[in-house]
Structures are given as structure tokens and as C-alpha cells.
Amino acid sequence: MRKIFLLVFVCVITAVVMTACGEKSQEEVVQDLDKKLQDMDGYKGEATMTLETGEEPRTYDVDIWHMQNEKNKYYKVHLKNDNEEQNQMIIRNDDGVFVLTPALNKSFRFQSDWPNNNSQVYLYESLISDILMDAERTFAIHEGTYVFETKTNYQNKNLHHQEIVLDSKSLEPKTVKIYDADYKLLVSVEFTEFDENASFDDNDFDTDKNMTAAAMEEDVPVSTEDDENNEEENAAQENFEAVYPSYQPQGSTLNDKEETMTENGPKVVLSYSGDQSFTIVQQVETAEEAAASVxxxxxxxxxxxxxxxxxxxNSLTWHYNGVEYFIASHDLSQDEMTAIARSMNETSENIK
Structure with missing residues (x-):
């Protein structure tokens, strides 16, 4: 009897303490997040992103800068990996959306609604939106954090659902984990720094200035006649091997492989025929002497x-490990082209 009394007493005390602590309900937290999203005018963040989709985990350092005003929403996302020669930067400013590869002195320019068209794992406002938009989200409180599990809207449909962990006091992002439909971990992000009171100047989202600064940081050669640069290009040419997609749409078959030698090095063209025909071009990439924009x-x-x-x-272009890849097709959907591209970075079995 005494044990039962003590158990009831402990439960009552625990309930009183939790009430006194003022823990918020899911509805209250969601309301706070909605208000934070409406009031947001910018932030700077640093994160570590780990991809579990290959044979070995691949880790990137990510710097995120965001500023918004009545005129526009500005972004700079810098993706860096010590084991990758070609770090990349995504910039959105008044001139459009840009993908920069400073090591090559190259950039792509888009007229795009990015990042509003899909979920973005390293953008705080995108994570908040995913929470707000999912009426079936789950919610828990754990060791000073709020834990949400939501559906996703990523370009890669294998990224099925995600766990978003926020600091319970500031609502700042702590971690994000993305799983496939079988709860296998595919992507994890850990935020190491986050500042909602960050200041910006006019040059922070300028494409040319960011390209120049990043190129200097990565020690991009100022001339393609540079001996060290020529050695790197020669090594890339000697190690060049064609990569084949492990995924191809049903009914598509490889019917031709054309190999040529250009002034920049070897070039391979793979032609696939069938109901969904497409062409893949692979060639050794070279750094531009002056910044080049497509x-x-x-x-x-x-x-x-x-x-x-x-x-x-009708095309998809990317650079990886010293090679430029290009897929062109009038038959494939954009999702199909993306699936083919992703399948060209899985295992050595793709290299022939």
C-alpha cells in the first residue's frame, strides 16, 4: 500500500513539474514556427552534411547565407568537400539563380524559382515549411529539443521522409535526417552554427565577386599554360574512363559508343535508342582562363x-571528378534524366 502511495505521489509531482516548466503543445510550437517564418529576414548558418547513398559516406561542409527584403530573397550556399576538387556554390540574387564551380571558372545561370520549388535540407525556412505543410507530421519533446517527422518534397523521390530537430528555446535547427521508405538513412545534416541576427553587405550575393573570392581560395590557375595545371589535365586525360548508367528507362538500349580525341582530351558519346532515346556525352573538363557563364x-x-x-x-549538365557530363533527350522527363545521372555515381561497375 505504501509503495502504491509513493508511486502515485511521484506521478503527481512529475505532472506538476512538467506543468510548471511550461512545455508547449505541438499546436503552440507550430504557431511559433509560422510566426518565425513570417518575420524572418535572414540568417547565416554552418552545417555538416553527410550522404549515405554511395559505397562510402561522403561529407560536405555547407555555409548558408540568406537575406530577404521587400525586393527579393537572396541566397548563397557554399558546398565544400576536402576530397573533392570542385566545390560548388549556389547563389540567388536580382540577376537570377547561379551554380558556380570556381575551380573551373564556370557558372550556370537560370531564371528559376529555386529554392521554392522543392524541399532543401540545409535551408531553415524550407524545413519550417515542410513542418507547416504536413498535417500528418509527428511531434515529440526530447532533451531540450522539439522533434518533428514529416513528409518531404525533394527532387530525389527516394528521400521519403525526414526527422527535423529544433532547439526548444530558440527554434533554431539542430539536425535533419532523411530516410527512404524503408527507414534507411540517406542524408544527415548537423547545424554547427546558426545566427539569425547576421548582417550582410551589397557584395555578399554578387556572383562575380563570389566567383573571384572562391577561385582565389581554391588557387585556380590564372593561365591554362601553367605547368601545374597542365600536369593535372594530363593526369585527368590518362585516367579518363567512360562511365555507364546503372539505371536506364525500360526499353532503352545502348546502340552506339563513339570515342574521339579533342584538343582538350578524350570524349565519349553514348547513344541509347528505344522509346525513350537519349545521348550521354563525357569529356575531360578544363578550367577557363576567364570566368565563363552559361x-x-x-x-x-x-x-x-x-x-x-x-x-x-531537354538536357542535364554536371561536373564530377575532372569530367564534364551531359545528357540530352527529347523523350525523357526531367526526373528520368536526373535518375540516370544519379546512377552514374554508384560503384566501379559503372566504369567500362
């Missing part, structure tokens, strides 16, 4: 997981 028009950046590609109406 105007894609009404396209958008596409996150392939291992790099950011430029998607136009």
Missing part, C-alpha cells in the same frame, strides 16, 4: 547528391 534560361539547379547539376528543358 545561360540555361528556364532551368534549375538539381541536387544529384554528389554534385549540383544544371537542368535545362
Amino acid at each position: 545561360n540555361v534560361g528556364n532551368g534549375q539547379p538539381v541536387d544529384l547528391g554528389f554534385t549540383v547539376a544544371a537542368q535545362a528543358e
Whole structure:
């Protein structure tokens, strides 16, 4: 009897303490997030993103800058990996959306609604929107954090659902984990720094200035005649091997492979025929002496997981490991082209 009394007493005390602590309900937290989204005018964040989609985990450092006003929404997302020669940057400013590859002195320009058209794992306002838009979300409180599980709207449809962890006091993002339909972890992001009171100047989202600064940081050669640059290009040419997609649409078959030698090195063209025909071009990439920009028009950046590609109406272009890849088709959907591109970075079995 005494044990039962003590148990009841502990339960009552625990309930009183929780009430006194003022823990918020899911509805109250969601209302706070909605208000934060409406009042947001910018932030700076740093995060570590780990991709579990290959044979080995691949980790990127991500710097995120965001500013918005009555005129526009401005973004700079810098993706960096010590083991990757070609770090990339996504910039949105008054001139459009840009994907920069400073090591090559190249950029793609889009007239795009990015990042509003899909979920973005490293953008705070996108995570809030995913929480607000999912009426079937789950909610929990755990060790000073709010934990939400929501549906997703990523370009990669294998990214099925996500766990978003927010600080319970500031509502700042802590971690994000994205799973496939079988609850296998595919992507994780850990925010290490986050500042909602960050200040910006006029040059922070300028494409040319960011390209120049990043190129200097990565020590991009000022001339293609540079001996060290020539050595790197020669090595890339000697190690060049054609990569084949492990995924291809049903009914499509490889019917031709054309190999040529250009002034920049080897080039391979793979032609697939069938109901959904397409062509894949692969060639050794070279750095430009002066900054070069390709105007894609009404396209958008596409996150392939291992790099950011430029998607136009009937094509997809990306750079990876010293090679430029290009898929062109009038039959494939954009999702099909993206699936083919993602399948070209899985295992050594793709290289022939």
C-alpha cells in the first residue's frame, strides 16, 4: 500500500513539474514556427552534411547565407568537400539563380524559382515549411529539443521522409535526417552554427565577386599554360574512363559508343535508342582562363547528391571528378534524366 502511495505521489509531482516548466503543445510550437517564418529576414548558418547513398559516406561542409527584403530573397550556399576538387556554390540574387564551380571558372545561370520549388535540407525556412505543410507530421519533446517527422518534397523521390530537430528555446535547427521508405538513412545534416541576427553587405550575393573570392581560395590557375595545371589535365586525360548508367528507362538500349580525341582530351558519346532515346556525352573538363557563364534560361539547379547539376528543358549538365557530363533527350522527363545521372555515381561497375 505504501509503495502504491509513493508511486502515485511521484506521478503527481512529475505532472506538476512538467506543468510548471511550461512545455508547449505541438499546436503552440507550430504557431511559433509560422510566426518565425513570417518575420524572418535572414540568417547565416554552418552545417555538416553527410550522404549515405554511395559505397562510402561522403561529407560536405555547407555555409548558408540568406537575406530577404521587400525586393527579393537572396541566397548563397557554399558546398565544400576536402576530397573533392570542385566545390560548388549556389547563389540567388536580382540577376537570377547561379551554380558556380570556381575551380573551373564556370557558372550556370537560370531564371528559376529555386529554392521554392522543392524541399532543401540545409535551408531553415524550407524545413519550417515542410513542418507547416504536413498535417500528418509527428511531434515529440526530447532533451531540450522539439522533434518533428514529416513528409518531404525533394527532387530525389527516394528521400521519403525526414526527422527535423529544433532547439526548444530558440527554434533554431539542430539536425535533419532523411530516410527512404524503408527507414534507411540517406542524408544527415548537423547545424554547427546558426545566427539569425547576421548582417550582410551589397557584395555578399554578387556572383562575380563570389566567383573571384572562391577561385582565389581554391588557387585556380590564372593561365591554362601553367605547368601545374597542365600536369593535372594530363593526369585527368590518362585516367579518363567512360562511365555507364546503372539505371536506364525500360526499353532503352545502348546502340552506339563513339570515342574521339579533342584538343582538350578524350570524349565519349553514348547513344541509347528505344522509346525513350537519349545521348550521354563525357569529356575531360578544363578550367577557363576567364570566368565563363552559361545561360540555361528556364532551368534549375538539381541536387544529384554528389554534385549540383544544371537542368535545362531537354538536357542535364554536371561536373564530377575532372569530367564534364551531359545528357540530352527529347523523350525523357526531367526526373528520368536526373535518375540516370544519379546512377552514374554508384560503384566501379559503372566504369567500362
